[in-house]
Amino acid sequence: MKAGSPRPAWLIRGACALLTAGLVGSSVPITTGHKGLVSPYTYNEHVFPILNDRCAACHFERGPAQMSVLDYDSVAPWSEAMRLQLLSESMHPDFVDPIDSAVMREPTISPRDLDVLLTWVGGGAPRGEATPPRAIAPTRLRWTSGRPDLIIPMRVPHTVHAGDREEIHEFSLPTGLSETKWVRGLELQPGNRSIVRDAEIRVADGPTLALWNPAQKAMATPMGTAFELSPGAMVRLTIHYKKNYRDDDSALTDRSRVGLYFAQPSRSATIQTLLLSGPATDAATESRVLTGMLAAPVRMLAIRGSLDRDYSSVTAEALTPTGCRSLLVLRSPRADWPRRYWLADPIDLPPGTTIRVTATPLARPSVDALVRPSHRFEVAVEFLGQRQ
Ligand code: HEC
Known part of the structure; x- marks a missing residue:
């Protein structure tokens, strides 16, 4: 497998397909990228702009994450952790399966950028000669869309x-x-x-x-x-x-x-909500399922969720009278990052549609991944239409 493609296509199964096939394919073959003695890419020239763009919203000096990607001496000791992170399915804060989900995605790392980062780590994470351009981060020091009303x-x-x-x-x-x-x-x-x-x-x-x-x-x-x-x-x-x-x-x-x-x-047009929720539970060795039925026709816009613990996968699908439609597939989502996902295109759903959310627990959860009493397991479907 090329370093540029983190997951081969044959491993990907849609939520609906999974149900019929009855199997969960969530493992990822680990690749080592191009291991060379010397990386053709350096931090100053190639790596800094990518990290600045993709990771610096959180990884800056005195930011919410512990390492700054904007400073070579800070990021270099983390390069191996970064490699594992980039190769794993759980690249925070984005856990969306790009193929099976109907939701909009924020841009993640492109295959080319991923290749640059992995090659850089594999080649000893060199600093490079030129002085790096000055970081613009932390990026969110002003309102990003002009002054609010x-x-x-x-x-x-x-x-x-x-x-x-x-x-x-x-x-x-x-x-x-x-x-x-x-x-x-x-x-x-x-x-x-x-x-x-x-x-x-x-x-x-x-x-x-x-x-x-x-x-x-x-x-x-x-x-x-x-x-x-x-x-x-x-x-x-x-x-x-x-x-x-x-x-x-x-x-x-x-x-x-x-x-x-x-x-x-x-x-x-006012957005309405159908809420599906379940209690937090630490007895989650089996999949947890939440369902809700739409009483009237709706135009579905978004799906919003928060988790009580980390899971191996979470899928949401719409079971209409005529078939099954995958809405959202999350790979190794973490309770730390609750999100709203807007659909790429709104979906019209007829009355009688069941929304089903299935959360599959991790095979071997770490202590951090276990249930957080402060977090709810809750998924909301947001739509335009008559009140349910
Ligand atoms: C939305 C904020 C956010 C973004 C964006 C982000 N991170 Fe993180 N990252 C964190 C936080 C917070 C931690 C601290 C550990 C934790 O609590 O998960 C972390 C931890 C890490 C770690 C330490 C290992 C670990 O898992 O604890 C690595 C490596 C890492 N991030 C790499 C990256 C890379 C590479 C990018 C860009 C592709 C990135 N992160 C983007 C918030 C973010």
């Missing part, structure tokens, strides 16, 4: 105390709105980038506006759709704080801000 800061700063490494905290933020608004986009600006790991932003008693992680661009709803925000609505911001090990003994303070972009009411 409404900026809502946390009312008071929150401190993660010395000795505490990880916590999930919910904040209520008043919008102060006196009329109904429609939200077409949203962005979070962490007050402290080294501890804000991910976040959920929802309307109290209303829709989830976004599942945020540091690599995510401003969320934008497709095709003039929007989330409804009533007068006086409160926004619930749930932040997952996680400190780097080097900060364990420091108290670190955050005051994040939510930015909302509004749509014109006339263009807006």
Whole structure:
């Protein structure tokens, strides 16, 4: 197998095909890339631009991940870990199977870039001669889509105390709105980038506006759709704080801000939700299945999920009266990275369609991969249509 193709096509099985064939093909043959004595690629010339582009949203000095990819001395000791990461199916934060999923994907590493990185590691990860261009990261120091229509800061700063490494905290933020608004986009600006790991932003008693992680661009709803925000609505911001090990003994303070972009009411069609959820369980040796039925016709737009633990695979499919359609296939997804996936093209589903989500546990879970009581196993189907 060439280093440029991480997974041979014959290993890939669709979710629906899996059901009929009754087998799970999730193992990946390990390749060593081109092992040479000397790499034709160097960090300064070839590797830095790729890492800057693809990994620096999180891997920067005092960012949420422990190594900075923007500094040779910081990244070089991690090169072997990076190789394993790049070859594994679980390249965070993107676990989407590119072939079987109907969802939009953010750009990941191209086969050519992957080849450059693997060849560089295999050839001893050389630094190179030229001075590297200066990094532009951390990339998210400004609003990425211009100034939001409404900026809502946390009312008071929150401190993660010395000795505490990880916590999930919910904040209520008043919008102060006196009329109904429609939200077409949203962005979070962490007050402290080294501890804000991910976040959920929802309307109290209303829709989830976004599942945020540091690599995510401003969320934008497709095709003039929007989330409804009533007068006086409160926004619930749930932040997952996680400190780097080097900060364990420091108290670190955050005051994040939510930015909302509004749509014109006339263009807006309100997004609705069908929620499938199950309790967190540590008895997960067998596959877990969530199902829900659509009572009315819908135009499906997105699928959003959070996991209670790491799984070997998670699939979502629509079982219509006439057949089965794969919606989403995640390979080795981790509970750490809850996400919303917009469909590449909306799918019209007839009444009586069953949405089925199947989560297959890891054969040998690591301690980190086990159940997190703070996390829910929850999948939501988001659509336009009559209320279910
Ligand atoms: C959305 C944020 C984010 C992006 C983007 C990201 N990482 Fe990470 N990465 C992390 C975090 C956070 C950790 C710390 C370990 C953990 O908690 O998973 C990490 C850890 C790692 C590690 C350490 C080994 C391990 O698994 O713990 C390697 C290697 C790594 N990342 C490589 C990469 C590479 C290569 C890219 C780009 C292709 C990348 N990461 C992109 C957030 C990110």
